[in-house]
Amino acid sequence: MSVQQTSTGKFIDGEEVIAIELTNNKGTYVKIFNYGAIINKFIVENARGEMQDIVLGFDTFEQYLDPGYLKDYPYLGAVIGRYANRIKNGRFILDGETYQLAQNASTDTLHGGTVGFDRKVWDIVEINEGEQPSVTLEYESEDGEENFPGNLVVALTFELTENDELILSYEAETDKATAINLTHHGYFNLSPNGGNIGKHKQQIFASNYLEQDDNYSVTGKLIPVAGTPLDFTELKEIGKDWDPDEGYDQTFVLDKIYGDLSLATKTIEEDSGLTLSVYTTEPVAHLYTSKYLDVKNGKGGKDYVGYDAFCVETQHHPNGINIPEFPSTVLQPDDLYTQTTIYKISLNK
DSSP, X not given: OEEEEEEEEEEETTEEEEEEEEEOTTOOEEEEETBTTEEEEEEEEOTTSOEEEOBOOOSSGGGGGOHHHHHTXXXXXXXXXXXXXXXXXXXXXXXXXXXXXXXXXXXXXXXXXXXXXXXXXXXXXXXXXXXXXXXXXXXEEOTTGGGOOSOEEEEEXXXXXXXXXXXXXXXXXXXXXXXXXXXXXXXXXXXXXXXXXXXXXXXXXXXXXXXXXXXXXXXXXXXXOTTSTTOOSSOEETTSSSXXXXXXXXXXXXXXXXXXXXXXXXXXXXXXXXXXXEXXXXXXXXXXXXXXXXXXXXXXXXXXXXXXXXXEEEESOTXXXXXXXXXXXXXXXXXXXXXXXXXXXXXXX
C-alpha cells in the first residue's frame, strides 16, 4: 500500500497542482489531481490478467486546461459542486431571499455554475499511507462564489481498499444556510478496447425515475420505470432499449432507506470480465451515457465520442432546492453534510 505525491509543475491562481497516487497490494492504482479532485486513472486487473484503465481522461494534466477541451466541457472525472445537475432557471429562494445563479445550461444552472468545484485547486490536508491508502482534499467556497450564500468548507477523502474499493467520503460545513448537492463525474468504460458502451450490461436498483423537461431539468414528478426503456431493475445491455440518438441522461430514485449505504448500480462488461458496483448513501443515481462527449486526444491519443463511456452520478434529487417534496438540499450552519459513495471493482468470470 502506498501514497505518492508528484508535482505537475503547474500553478493555478498561485496554487500548485499535485498528482496523488494511491496503490494497494494487488496493484490497483488510482491517480487523482488536487485540481477539481479529478480521478485521472483507475487501473485494475481484468479477467485476462491485464492491467486496465477504466476511466477516461488525458495523458497530461495540461490537457485538462486546453481551450478546445473547455469549449465543450464534459467535466471528465471531476468533482461537481456546489450543486450537481440542474437548478431550474438558475434560481432558488432560501430564508426569504432569492438567489440568481449563472444560467450556463440554456436558462438553467448546471453543475455549480460558470466555474464550479471542478475547476478549483483543492488543498491536500491529510495523507494516510496505512493499511488503506487515502488522501483528503479540502476546498473553501467563499460566500457569494457563483452567487451561492455562505462560506462552505468541503472535505473529500479518497480511500483505496484491498478489496478494490475506491471510497469517496464527503463532509461539508457552512456558516450560512446554503444549497449543496455534491457528486463525482467519472466517465467509465470497462471494455479492454474502449469504444461504445452499448454492450455493457447495466442494473439499477430503482423502481422510479424523475421526469425531466426539454432542458433535462427535473420537474418533481416520479415515474415508474416498469414497461419503459428506463427499466434496469434486471440486468440488461445498456443499448438494448435506448434511443441510439439519445442514450440515457436520466435520474433514478433508488429503492433504499434514505441515508443508508447500499448498492445503487451494477455494470458488467464481458470481454474484460469486470464488474463495477456503485454503493452510496445518496437517494438517487443519475445515469449518463455521454451523448455529448467530444474530446480530442484523450489517453493514448484517442478521441472520445458519444457513448464511449457511462457516468453514475450519485447525489440528491436534481433541482431539489426548488421542490419541497424532495429530500432537502439545504445545509444549515449547525449541521454537517455527509455523503459516501463507493466504486467497487470485481471479476465476473
